[in-house]
Amino acid sequence: MQAGPREITTPFRPIPLDIPEGMKPNEFFNSTENLADLVHNNGLLVNPENLLLYRKALGHSNEFDCSIIYNTSQTILDPMGRPVRRTQVPEPVRHVWNRMNGVIIEYMLEQYPDPAEALVLAGEASLDATWPLTAPGVPSIRMLHNHFIVFPKSELADAPLADPGNPNLTDGGQHSLFQAYMREVYRAFFTRALDLQILRPASDHEARLGLTGYPHGLPSWEIQGGVEALKDIRFWREYDAILQGFLDFYRTFFSQVSTRNAPMPEGVHFPDAVEEVLLFNNDFLKTAKKVRDRCFTDAKYAHAIRWQPAFKQLIYRNDEGRLIVTISQNSIGNAITELLGVVVNRVPDAEAYERVEPALVEKLLEVRRRLVEVDLGEGIATEGWPAT
Template identity: 75%
Template sequence: MAVETGPRQIVTPFRPIPLAVPEGMKPNEFFNSTENLNDLANNNGLLRNPEGLLLYRKALGHSNLFDTSIIYDTSRTILDPLGRPVRRTQVPEHVKAVWNRMNQIIVAAMLEWFPDPDRHLVLAGEASLDATWPLTSPGVPSIRMLHNHFIVFDKAELAAAPAADPDNPNLTDGGQHSLFQSHMREVYRAFFDGFEFQILKPCQAGSCRLALTGYPQGLPSWEIQGGAEALKDIRFWEEYDTILMGFIDFYRTFFGQVSTRNAPLPAGIHFPELVKRRLQHDNSLLTAAKMVRERCIADAKYANAIRWQPAFKQLIYRNDRGQLIVTISQNSIGNAITELLGVVVERKPDADAYGAAEPALVEKLLEVRRRLAAADLGDGIATPWWGTD
C-alpha cells in the first residue's frame, strides 16, 4: 500500500526545562537574556571554542534520534540583542572558517551513522533570527543569535505520523512564499541563474522533493556535486554563501520597491551589477511590488506581518536518491527549519519518554564532540549529564 504524500506532524517528547521565567517578563523576553544562555551552556553545553561558537544539546529538540546546534554566542560581548550577528554574512571570516569545519564534521558523522536515505532524513541548516517584525509579537526570535541545526528523522516514524494541516501558516509561510511563486517565479530563478557555480548544480523543478512529504515546494535548490566530500572544499562554502547573499539582494531589492516606489539600490548590496541587469527594471518584480505596496497601505494587519528585512531558512539535506541538496526559503514567519521539508514538530513534556531515548542520543552527541575537539575545534563542557571528555 502506497504511503500518501503530504506534510507530517510528529510528537517529540522532552524533559521539562528547569527554568522559571521571572515575574513580569514575557517568555520571549526572558529567552533573549544571558540567564537563558547560562542554562543552555551549563545544562546542555557540549563544546565551546575561542571563536565564541557553542555546541549544545537541544533541550527542546526536533528529534530525539539526533539533534544538536551550534550557536554563535555573543550574549556577553553584545548585550543589545538587536546588535548581534544573525546570519552567516555578518560573522567574522575567522569565525566562519571554524564554523564551516564544524559543520562539515557534524554532517559527515550524521551520514556515517544514518547512511540509508530510505530510512532516515538528514538535514543541517541555518535560520535567520532578524527582529524584522513587531517586538511584541509572539513569534519574536528567542535567543537572537545565529545558530545552525543538525537533525535526523526516522522516515518510518514520519510515514506513520498523521498528516499536518497543509494550511498551517508555518508550512505556507504566511502568504509570502506564494507571493514569490505566483508573481515572481521566473525572475527569481533567472536571477539565481546569473551565478556560475562549480560545485552546486541547479536542480530541475520538483526533482529534489522528498517523496514522503512533497517538500520543499517551489524553492530553488542545488545538488552538491561530490556529496559530503565537497563540504571539505572551501569553494563549496563560498558558493553556499553566494546563494545567501544573492537571496538577501533579491529580498532587499523587492521589499525596497514595496516600501518606496522606484527606490534606488539598497546600500551595501552584494551583487549590484546583477541586480541592476536582472531586477531593477523587471516588470514582474515591480508589478508585484506595487500590488504589495497598495495592500500595505489599505490593510494594517497585512502591513504589520511584512518582514521588511531578509528572513530565511537555508539548509543542506539528503534527498531520496542520497544526494545532498542546498535550498533556501523565501520568507518565514517564525517557522522551524524542519517545516521547509514538510515536517511539523509538536513538542510535549514527557521525562520518561525522553529518558528512554536519551542514552543513544547523548552517546552520539559526545562522539561528535570528541571529533570536533580532536580537530582543534573546541574544548568539552561539563554539565550534570556529562563530563568534559
C-alpha cells in the first residue's frame, strides 16, 4: 500500500447557533455566549480549576474525539489575554490538567490496544494572536485546549491520498525552513538544553507512521515506560521542558530575523543553551539573515510570518506500540491531526452522525466516570446525557 497523507471525511450534526449580524464567525466563536453554548450542549465534566471536558461538535473522528479546554471565558473577557500555552497555565491548574490527560490517554490505549488497528493521539496547539486577524485559519477559540482522538486505521487505509501540497501539511513553509537550514542546530539545542530521564530521543524511522509517512523530520522522543510513565509527574515536567525549549528556539530565531544582532530575548528558559548553541552558530544566524532580507522585498512573505511562537505538541502511539512525543512549528493554524498526515474533511450530515453517536457518547461517558472517580471533576447534564 502506498504511504502518504490521507484525507478522511467526517460527518457532523450542524450546530444550531446563529451568528449575530455584523460579526464574523471567528469573532463570535471567541465570545462568552458561544462558550456557554459549548458547555450546555456538549459539556461532559467541569472542575473548580475551570477545566472543561466536552464532546467535539465539529469533530475530527467519530470513533473517539473529545477535548479539554481551560475555560477562562467567565474570568478573562479579553480573548487576547487568555492563556494559550501550557507554560501560561497556573501550576495548580496544570497539575490537575496533567492528571486528566493521563486518565484519558490510558482509557484510549485500553480501549484500542492494537497499534495496527487504531491511531491514538493526544495533544495541543497554540491558539494565540500570532498572525493577522484577517488571515484564514485564525483560531476560533482563543483558549488553550487539547484533543484526544482515535482513528481506525482501516478507515485511514481506505481513505484517498491527500494532496501533499496542501498548505496545512506543508506547515506554510516555516517547518521546511527549520529543516532545510537549521536541522542540526535545532536538534543540538534540544540536546544541550534538556535534561531528560523519561523521554529518550527517537529516530525519524521510529517516529514515522508507515501508513501516512508522517511526521516529517520533527524532533521526537519515546516515552520510556509507556502509559505508566504518564502517572509520574516527572514525565509532565519533561513534556513542559520540550515546549520551553521550542519556545526559546523560536523566539530567539525570529528576534534575530526582526533585528540584526538582537540581544537574547527576555525570560528564556535555557539561557546558557541559547547563548552557546544559537547565538554563536553561523547556520542559525545566516538563516535569520536570509529570512530578514526577504522581508525587505517581499511584503506578502513578511505578512505571513508568525513572529511569536506557534506550536503543536502531541503524544501518539507509533506502529510498534510505543508512545512518542513530538513538537512542530505551527504556522497557519492547521489541525493537530495533520502533523501525522491525516487531513479531515468535515461535512454536515446529521443522519450519518446520529448512526455513530450512541457508541461515541458511551465511550465519552465512561471517560467522564473515571475522571469523577478520581476527583477530577463533576458531570454536566445536557439534552444528550445526564450529569451522572
